[in-house]
Amino acid sequence: MRLHRLDITAFGPFGGSQRVDFDALSAAGLFLLHGPTGAGKTSVLEAVCYALYGSVPGARQSGQGMNLRSDHAEPGIRTEIRLELTVAGRRLEITRQPPWERPKLRGKGTTVDKAQTWLREYDSTARAWQDRSRSHQEIGEEITQLLGMSREQFCQVVLLPQGDFARFLRADAEARGRLLGRLFDTQRFADVEKRLAERRRTTEARVRDGDATLLADAHRMQQAAGDAMELPELAPGEPGLAEAVLQAAAVARATARERLTVAHCRLGAAESAHTEARRALGDARELARLQDRLAEARRRAEDLRERAGAHREAQQRMERSRKAESVAPALELRDVTEEEHRRADRAEAHARGLLPDSYADADAGTLAGAARRAAEELGGLDAARRAEQRLAALIEERAGLDRQERADDDVLREAESWLADWDTTRAALQTRIDSAQEAATRAEQLAVRQEPMAARLAAARTRDELAADLEAAGQRARASEQSALDARSHWLDLKEQRLNGIAAELAAHLTDGEPCAVCGATAHPAPARKVAGHVDREAEERAHADSRRADRQHAEDERRLGVVREALAAATAEAGDTPTDRLEAQTAELEREHARARRDASALHAAHEELRRAEQERERRLADRQQAAVRTASRLTRRETLEREQALLEEELAQARGTADSVAARAAQLERQAALLTGAADAARAAEDTAQRLKDADARLADAAYRAGFDTPRAAAAALLDDAAHRELQHRLDAWHREEAAVRAVLAEADTADAARLPAADVPAAERTAATAERRLREAASARDAADRCCTELDRLSARATEAVRRLGPLRDEYDRVARLAALTAGTSADNERRMRLESYVLAARLEQVAAAATVRLQRMSSGRYTLVHSDDRTGRGRSGLGLHVVDAWTGRERDTATLSGGETFFASLALALGLADVVTDEAGGVRLDTLFIDEGFGSLDDQTLDEVLDVLDSLRERDRSVGIVSHVADLRRRIHGQLEVVKGRTGSVLRQREAG
Known part of the structure; x- marks a missing residue:
């Protein structure tokens, strides 16, 4: 680059x-x-x-x-x-x-x-x-x-920072390990250590869970077997747990099967006794039923003899009712006709009462003629009614035009008022949109800062917790170290005492005539004697075992202390030195700012929507104002047309209504008069018809009563029965006949007569015997079912325990293998002589390369005096692999880099930095x-x-x-x-x- x-x-x-x-x-x-x-x-x-x-x-x-x-x-x-x-x-x-x-x-x-x-x-x-x-x-x-290279590697290799490598020279193995781990990316080796430790814990937990499950099944078997199974006191992880459980289960299964066989035999005997008792109970109940049946039949026959007279009267009453039924249609017709005649008379009187006195004595024909004349006059008012309706519609339409005019005036005033404030409203909404947009931008920026701040706060809280844990872990490590030293000192003291008295221990096994194991002599004139407080082999071995346990406890405490220290360093590196309360305050403030920004930004959509609705409202107001102006012009022409048509209709209606208030009132008068006259005529004709039908019905009723054998129609009506009385009387007659037939049938039965000659049946005694047999049967069945369930449950639990023991075998082997690997990579195994972790081992190789590369330049800077060498000596905690010493050619001695002077420290640091740059460059792919x-x-x-x-x-x-x-x-x-x-x-x-x- x-x-x-x-x-x-x-x-x-x-x-x-x-x-x-x-x-x-x-x-x-x-x-x-x-x-x-x-x-x-x-x-x-x-x-x-x-x-x-x-x-x-x-x-x-x-x-x-x-x-x-x-x-x-x-x-x-x-x-x-x-x-x-x-x-x-x-x-x-x-x-x-x-x-x-x-x-x-x-x-x-x-x-x-x-x-x-x-x-x-x-x-x-x-x-x-x-x-x-x-x-x-x-x-x-x-x-x-x-x-x-990552940013940390670049800053360490290209931008060689002041003071960092001087501190690296004087740092302990742990600090060097953290720096080299970041530069050479050895996290994968630390992950291997962590993964193996996690697998060890996982497999150990699975083994303990398997043992706990097996032991739980054993306790369930013990509960199911009761006193048939004895289970020794065992705990998960104890040797011989599986064998003890399987052996106890086998004994319990054999005992349960023997108890099941005995229960089956007892159940068979109880079933036979129960069957015999149920048969005897059935015979007793049948005899009691027949004897009770005969006694009841005799009582019912006596009752029938006492009620024979009432039965004959009921038969005669039923016969007269059957004769009167032939007269019932004529009676019913006469009653119906009489009721119709009374209703027609009342209707005629009511209709004549609504007419003027001039029609009081008029017959039906006169009333019908007057009704026709009123209807003819009513028909002549149809055109006037239509004109009146049209006039009302004209008046309503003019009123509608007035209402519309007033509404349009209101629309125009409201539209003008609203449109006058449009510029101010639009500016205010646009300002809200701009503010919400800025808040949204601010919320995005604050959201980007939230996650790193939350991570720092979490790391700071973890740092505070681990700081307290580090002090406690350090105290435990120091205490266990002192305990290990004391135990080892005690063991060495006992060992020395035993060696001092070993002669007495050897003399205890000497026999006259047998050669001495030390000198070979067969004569033992003065063998040594044990003094008070003599230490034997068993006491020494116990002290040795205590010392080894103390060493293991100290190693475990040291490992935990290292884990806490590494976690604290990682949390401190992420959180920095800022106090947690300050980070919490900064995080809370950031969250409050973000919440405020989001709350302000949430109004953006509402502001946009409100501006859109306001613009739509403006368009609607403009359209309403234009439409109102068009409607105002069209109303003027329509109002003039309506006024001319209204004047013509009012003149026509004045002639048609006469003295009435309106044509509708006059038409109502005529309609009411025609309806009253028509109704009175119909009522008069109906009264005349019903009177004639009533006379004919009386004649037919008298003839029907005479033919049925009754002196008068009234006697025939008295002999009639209504449906309920007829059904009740027939039911009584039918019940008498059924009762008589049933009693006669029972008295004729041969079994009933035979039962009457036998002694009275004792049903309660038979029931008590059957109940006792049934109780014994239930007890035997319950015992058999309990024994069967016990056998089934023991078989199921034994099979599950056997399968659990089979599955736990490979899992125990895996735990032993993983535990050995985890201890080896963590540097706690006895096989790891230098107590080096896997990551430390890899970093030690890298440090050796860095020291070799730095020495090439350090020798030139120091005129050949100094050489940097890597050391794998153990540190104070018992670990090794990341030591760094300087060899002084003037003295030929190897000493710690912390003994270099200020200038020597600088050029040694510079040589180390340049050597590290070469090694990291090669590690990064030779860039x-x-x-x-x-x-x-x-x-x-x-x-x-x-x-x-x-x-x-x-x-x-x-x-x-x-x-x-x-x-x-x-x-x-x-x-x-x-x-x-x-x-x-x-x-x-x-x-x-x-x-x-």
């Missing part, structure tokens, strides 16, 4: 536009970037990083927008960074404009524009720049892929880095060392590299001719470039 040109506008301390020509500066290989403190030397490097990655390194990366803008810039100038470079054989131009708050084009206040990015590529064939993309994401992925920057530190070197360092940097030109040194050391301005000076002032900083020539 080689930089060609950098254009900066309104960025950092630069209020205006500045340009850096890197091609001219790097012609000599070395160039100097200098200026007073605070002028903006580092801002030039930040501009390069922002152009490539869209963010700046260091503490300013949280201000990825507004904070990048120069406070010295004019309000109308937008911040912009343009970088031209060559990478992977392609010449590219990247332009980035961060978001900025600009003045509104209309009205007062400001609005925020979104960030913009452009990527162009120079086409050597067409000799022109070609646009490639305007997407932030696409451009970021393209640049990262071409460089092969050539033709431009490097070194930030500060040269002021700590003497003249000779400075010459040696500059010689090493100058040698980088052999690889066609250009190195930019960022420093304010005055001596460097005399030694390096290519210079880029940053000059600060009240209106902002400016750049002055001087080429090597």
Whole structure:
């Protein structure tokens, strides 16, 4: 990668536009970037990083927008960074404009524009720049892929920052591991460790769950078997659990089957006894039924003899009713005719009462003639009624014209009033739309900032929780370490005591005549004796076991402490040092601002709709005003026509209505008179007809009564029965006959007569015997069912337990294998002699490469005195792999890098940075880095060392590299001719470039 040109506008301390020509500066290989403190030397490097990655390194990366803008810039100038470079054989131009708050084009206040990015590529064939993309994401992925480095790697390799590598030299293994992990992307190895640990926990939980399930099935079998199964006290994970459960289940199944056989035998005996008892009960009940049936029949026969007289009277009453039924039609006809005659007389009297007194004695014919004359006069008023109706319609139409005129006047006044305020209304609605649009833009910008802020807040809360957990974990680790030391010391003391008294322990096994195991003698004149407090082998082994358990507990506490420390470092790296309450306040304020902006923006659609409705209302008002004017002109002509026609109709109606108030009133009088006369005539004729029919009905009734054998019609009517009485009497007669037949049939039965000769049946005793047999049968069946269920449940649970034991076998093997791998990669296994984690092992190899690459330059800078070497010695926590030492050729000793002086630390750091740049470059795919920057530190070197360092940097030109040194050391301005000076002032900083020539 080689930089060609950098254009900066309104960025950092630069209020205006500045340009850096890197091609001219790097012609000599070395160039100097200098200026007073605070002028903006580092801002030039930040501009390069922002152009490539869209963010700046260091503490300013949280201000990825507004904070990048120069406070010295004019309000109308937008911040912009343009970088031209060559990478992977392609010449590219990247332009980035961060978001900025600009003045509104209309009205007062400001609005925020979104960030913009452009990527162009120079086409050597067409000799022109070609646009490639305007997407932030696409451009970021393209640049990262071409460089092969993330932003952190780029800032560590190309922009060698001041002080970082000095801290790297003095850092502990954990801090070195974090830095190397970010540069060499060893997260995949840490993920392997995490994945194995998770699998170990998962398989351990599955094994414990399997044991717990097996033990639960065993307890269920014990509950089902009752006292037939004895289960020892067991817990998940104990050895021999499966064998104990299966053995107890086999014993329980055999016992349950024996109990089931006994229950079947008892059930058969109970069923036989129950059948015999039910048969005896049935016989007793049948005998009791027959005896009760005969007694009841005799009682019913006596009752029939007592009611024989009432039965004969009912038969005679039914006979007279049958004779009277032949007279019933004549009676019914006479009653109907008499009722019709009474109604006709009342109707005639009512109709004559509505007529004048002159018609009181008129017959039906006279009344009908008067009705015809009134109808003829009514027919002559049809034309007058139509004229009257037309006159009413004319009056209503004129009234409608008046109402329409008044309505049109109201429409015109309202339309004129509304249209007069149209300009003011439209301006107010447009202002609301503009305000809502600006709020929507602001809401989008705030939404972009919410997610990073929420992530920082969550990380800060996690950081606070882990800080407390770290202290507790540290205390536990220190306590377990002391416990392990005490246990080991106790074991060694006991071991020493046992060795001191080992002679007595050996003498306890001596036998006269048998050779000694130590000296071979067969005579034992004075064997050693055990003294008080003698330590035997068992006591020593217990102390040894306690010591090993304490060591394992200490290792586990150390592992937990490391996990908490790593999690705390990750949370601190994400959240920074900002207090949580301040982040919560900032997050809450951001959320409130976003809510306010969204609430204001939500009015945009309503404002648009209201403006659209207002415009539609204006169009409608204009159309209403025009239509009202047209209707006013047409009403004048119509009103004149109606007035002429009304005058003619009023003259005609005055003649037709006579003395009545109106033609309708006169017509109503005639209609009412004709109707009354017609009704009276009809009523008179109806009265005459009904009187004749009544006379004929009386004659037919008298003849029918005589033929039926009754003296008078009244006697025939008295003999008649209504339907209810007839049905009731017939029901009584039928019931008598049924009862008589039933009693006769029962008295004739042979079985009933035989039962009467036997002793009375004892049903309660038979029922008690049957109930006892049934209870014993239920108890036997329940016992048989319980034994059957017990056998079935034990078989099912035993099969499930056997299957669980079969499944748990491979799972236990998998847990053992995963646990060994997880302990090995985590550095806690005894097989891992140096206690190195997998990630640390990979980083140690990378650190060894970095140390070798740095030594090549460090030896030249130190005149062959110093050499950097990698060390895999264990650290204070017992881990190893990331140590870094320096070998002093003058003393021949290897010592810690923290013992270097200030100047020695600087050139050692510089050599380490250059070596790291080479290794990371190779790791990134061999991307050539033709431009490097070194930030500060040269002021700590003497003249000779400075010459040696500059010689090493100058040698980088052999690889066609250009190195930019960022420093304010005055001596460097005399030694390096290519210079880029940053000059600060009240209106902002400016750049002055001087080429090597």
